[in-house]
Amino acid sequence: MAVNNSLKSTILLLATLSQAACVLEVHSSDYHHDISRVFGGVDVAAGQTVGDVDSVNGSITLGDDSRAEHVQTVNGSIRARDDVQVMSLETVNGSIRAGRNLKVEEDVSTVNGGIELKSGTVIGDRLTTVNGSIRLHGAEVVRDVETVNGDIRLSDGSTITGDVIFRDTGGRFNWNHKRPRLIVDADSSIKGTIYLYREVVLEIHEDARVGEIVEDF
Numbered sequence: 001m002a003v004n005n006s007l008k009s010t011i012l013l014l015a016t017l018s019q020a021a022c023v024l025e026v027h028s029s030d031y032h033h034d035i036s037r038v039f040g041g042v043d044v045a046a047g048q049t050v051g052d053v054d055s056v057n058g059s060i061t062l063g064d065d066s067r068a069e070h071v072q073t074v075n076g077s078i079r080a081r082d083d084v085q086v087m088s089l090e091t092v093n094g095s096i097r098a099g100r101n102l103k104v105e106e107d108v109s110t111v112n113g114g115i116e117l118k119s120g121t122v123i124g125d126r127l128t129t130v131n132g133s134i135r136l137h138g139a140e141v142v143r144d145v146e147t148v149n150g151d152i153r154l155s156d157g158s159t160i161t162g163d164v165i166f167r168d169t170g171g172r173f174n175w176n177h178k179r180p181r182l183i184v185d186a187d188s189s190i191k192g193t194i195y196l197y198r199e200v201v202l203e204i205h206e207d208a209r210v211g212e213i214v215e216d217f
Helices: 002-020
Strands: 024-026 035-039 042-044 053-057 060-062 070-075 078-080 088-093 096-098 108-110 115-117 134-137 145-147 152-155 164-166 181-184 194-196 201-204 213-215
Parallel strands (some): 024 042, 053 070, 088 108, 115 134
């Protein structure tokens, strides 16, 4: 009987975790509350407005023309479709990908994951990553763009009003001997200063508009 009770408990636990791990879909037009999950992702449908959205183990998708406040996950990616508006986007182990015309009032950041933003996107504050690549296709960042080990690529008329900063590894990532790249096409611009605190491969088109380059390593 003890074995049977243990088996029943295990089955109940697995069923509970399986249910919790499902993606939560938000469709109600009157839903303006915060959403928080431990297991499982969150899918905000097109045109919906929510509060803060956070997950520990799950990805987050924001549908076309949706609205949210602070959006963050630990182990998962964030996908924003077209015409999304948020306060901030943040993930630790996952990427951030957005469609056209994303509007972010504050920061966009990752630790281990790439960031890719398309045309019409405006980031109101900083854009940062540690180990991920940053790709801007016709996007604008109002303040700084910062990385340690990731490449930064600007194309299709992207603009960074603040500085571009490549941080020193500080001995924390000594296994990574690959030099990151800064790639800027002819139509893109960096209005601030480019600070290089480590060796970086520069591929800046002669017609690109960039500020001063400061090397300190």
